Amino acid sequence: MKVTQFLKDHYKHFNAAALIDAAEGYKTHLNEGGKMMITLAGAMSTAELGIILAEMIRQDKVQAITCTGANLEEDIFNLVAHDFYERIPNYRDLTPQDEQDLLDRHLNRVTDTCIPEEEAMRRLEHTVLKYWQKADQAGEAYFPHEFFYQILNSGDLEQYYQIDPKNSWMLEAAKKNLPIFVPGWEDSTLGNIYTGHVITGDIKNVHTMRTGIQYMMELAEWYTNTAKEESTIGFFQIGGGIAGDFPICVVPMLHQDLQRTGVPLWGYFAQISDSTTSYGSYSGAVPNEKITWGKLGINTPKFVIESDATIVAPLVFAIVLDM
Numbered sequence: 592m593k594v595t596q597f598l599k600d601h602y603k604h605f606n607a608a609a610l611i612d613a614a615e616g617y618k619t620h621l622n623e624g625g626k627m628m629i630t631l632a633g634a635m636s637t638a639e640l641g642i643i644l645a646e647m648i649r650q651d652k653v654q655a656i657t658c659t660g661a662n663l664e665e666d667i668f669n670l671v672a673h674d675f676y677e678r679i680p681n682y683r684d685l686t687p688q689d690e691q692d693l694l695d696r697h698l699n700r701v702t703d704t705c706i707p708e709e710e711a712m713r714r715l716e717h718t719v720l721k722y723w724q725k726a727d728q729a730g731e732a733y734f735p736h737e738f739f740y741q742i743l744n745s746g747d748l749e750q751y752y753q754i755d756p757k758n759s760w761m762l763e764a765a766k767k768n769l770p771i772f773v774p775g776w777e778d779s780t781l782g783n784i785y786t787g788h789v790i791t792g793d794i795k796n797v798h799t800m801r802t803g804i805q806y807m808m809e810l811a812e813w814y815t816n817t818a819k820e821e822s823t824i825g826f827f828q829i830g831g832g833i834a835g836d837f838p839i840c841v842v843p844m845l846h847q848d849l850q851r852t853g854v855p856l857w858g859y860f861a862q863i864s865d866s867t868t869s870y871g872s873y874s875g876a877v878p879n880e881k882i883t884w885g886k887l888g889i890n891t892p893k894f895v896i897e898s899d900a901t902i903v904a905p906l907v908f909a910i911v912l913d914m
Contacts, residue, residue: 594909606898613827613861613894614910620825620859620892621652621911626817627859630838631658632830632874634701636665638901640829641760643908648763652911654824655770655813656760657838660779663736663771664715665706666761667743671751672711679703716784718747720793723785727799734801734809735781736771740764770813772806774837803837810841815854823858827907829900831866831874843885860887861894863903 602611621627629644635658647653669676679685679693682703690700698705699712706712722738733741742748743765756762764771776782788794818824828835845851866875878893887893896903 594906594914598906598910606896606903609894609896610898610903610907611910613896614907616859616861616892616894617825617827617907617911620823624822625825625858626654626822627652627825627827628655628657628838629653630826630828630830630834631656631662632828632832632834633900634661634665634704635829635900635904636662636669636760637701637704637706639669639758640901640904641666641669642758643905643912644760645758645763646912647908648760648767648769649757650912652908653769653827654817655772656764657772657774657810657834659832659834660735660773660776660782662834663739663761663773663776664779664781666759667715667739667748668706668711670754670756670759670762671714671748672707673753675707675710675753677705677707679705712780712784714751715748715781718742719781720788723788723794723799727794727796730796732796732799732801734771734806735773735776736764738800740768770809772810772838774803774806775833776800776803807837807841807844810838811845811849814841815845815851818855818858820853820855823855825859826857826861828860828862828864829904831862831864831872835862835874839881839886840884846885856888856891857886859892861896861907863896863898863900863907865897865899 598611602608617627677698679700680703682700693700693705697708699708719738719742722741726733739761743762777786785794785800789797814824826839839857842854842856845854860878860881864874866872868875868877878887878895881887882889
């Protein structure tokens with residue numbers, strides 16, 4: 592039985608039904624000529640969402656991605672160091688000494704998965720530093736994802752690949768030159784490494800790496816040029832935080848700050864979240880709250896699935912891909 596048919600036969604109520612509704616709404620939005628942005632918070636790349644997200648990119652089911660710096664780099668960490676990762680299924684039982692032992696082995700834990708520092712982070716640093724310095728010496732500046740696109744398209748990392756390349760969403764994005772927006776990139780491992788190289792003088796101009804403000808400017812132009820009344824842009828939000836808040840705010844900025852007319856609101860909205868609304872968190876805010884901020888309209892299709900994104904996102908994408 593196909594995954595899609597199984598889900599439609601069994602996912603009838605509550606969050607299960609919301610999953611079906613969001614997936615069908617996603618398909619309807621694309622079928623009506625709409626575009627889709629996916630936002631990635633949390634540790635989705637380390638959770639290997641890239642296996643199915645890469646297929647979504649290949650089949651043109653996503654036209655832009657906004658993600659944290661961690662998700663940007665961790666897909667490539669996984670690409671070049673997968674065989675050195677360690678899974679810790681009993682992570683809830685770890686003592687402080689167990690955690691120290693992992694640190695001593697240069698294993699950085701993300702819930703049940705440890706990222707190997709030497710094989711992932713330092714291996715990538717060695718390659719990316721050459722590109723940073725080359726741009727710095729030439730007086731050029733690029734966004735974080737543009738540096739990665741240069742590296743991935745060059746083939747410099749191919750000797751280190753440890754997964755099937757078709758399972759890397761960053762590789763697929765690089766092939767299509769997919770628009771990517773990375774707010775707060777400095778809050779990432781490579782962001783810290785870049786900072787260190789600026790402090791030591793290995794990189795002379797801190798602005799060799801383009802900034803979050805420039806990302807918002809780029810997003811404003813992309814949204815204005817892409818969103819039309821007959822082709823609106825949808826917003827599929829995985830988790831919350833800056834990955835979701837940064838891009839969705841481009842619409843009120845275009846309307847209220849730039850006074851641009853004729854720019855439509857987001858044409859579809861879905862969020863996978865386990866955040867609690869009553870705590871005052873943006874990540875837990877129900878979609879209708881976004882109406883008051885000029886992000887969504889009264890008639891915008893809106894969906895919330897309150898569950899674990901590592902479970903839900905692949906299932907939604909499976910329906911969109913008709914698997």
